Amino acid sequence: MAISFTFLSVLIFGVFEVCLAVYAYHFLGNAAHEGARYAIVRGSTWTSSCSGYLSNKCTASTTDIKNYIVHRSYPGILLTTDNICVQYRGPVPGSATTSCNAANSITGDNAKGDIVQITVNYPFTFNLPGFRKSINMASTSQMVIAQ
Numbered sequence: 568m569a570i571s572f573t574f575l576s577v578l579i580f581g582v583f584e585v586c587l588a589v590y591a592y593h594f595l596g597n598a599a600h601e602g603a604r605y606a607i608v609r610g611s612t613w614t615s616s617c618s619g620y621l622s623n624k625c626t627a628s629t630t631d632i633k634n635y636i637v638h639r640s641y642p643g644i645l646l647t648t649d650n651i652c653v654q655y656r657g658p659v660p661g662s663a664t665t666s667c668n669a670a671n672s673i674t675g676d677n678a679k680g681d682i683v684q685i686t687v688n689y690p691f692t693f694n695l696p697g698f699r700k701s702i703n704m705a706s707t708s709q710m711v712i713a714q
Contacts, residue, residue, distance in 0.1 A: 576696075584693045584695060587643075587691075588693070591643075591691050592704050596706040598636050598641065598687045599685045599687045599707055599708035600708045601636065602632055602635060602636040602653075603709060603710040605627060605631075606632050606712065607711065607714075608714055609631070610627075610679050610712040610713065611678050611712075630648075632651075632653050632685070633651045633653065634648065646689065651685065652686040653685055654685075654686070655681050655684075656681065678712065679712055681711070682709055682710070682712070683709065683712055684709035685707065685708050686706070687706050687707075688704070689705075690702070690704075691703075
């Protein structure tokens with residue numbers, strides 16, 4: 568009884584942890600998509616800058632995009648701006664891509680027709696009795712800037 572109960576409880580907790588990992592990965596994908604969507608409708612053709620991450624009709628900076636993603640309510644997932652990478656590249660294949668450095672900051676423009684790519688990283692930890700493993704999850708979304 569003790570051996571089978573131990574095995575069964577570890578199995579049940581393992582299923583819960585896998586479900587939490589799938590949940591986290593789903594919301595990472597959603598966060599990347601929402602960040603890219605926020606960026607493509609706030610390109611460089613707008614005439615005013617944003618006064619906050621919820622502002623409308625403004626040019627979104629990298630900081631605005633990161634803050635928008637962080638302030639989305641994802642229950643149980645704590646995102647920080649350090650976990651988010653925003654990259655821009657021109658519409659021509661082979662054009663230069665700005666890359667994120669260790670601090671996940673960028674340089675580049677967000678002109679109409681450019682591609683914005685949002686990558687969201689999240690360290691997920693499996694917590695099972697006697698087993699603790701951390702994995703880094705990432706999700707990327709890219710879209711063409713429309714305005």
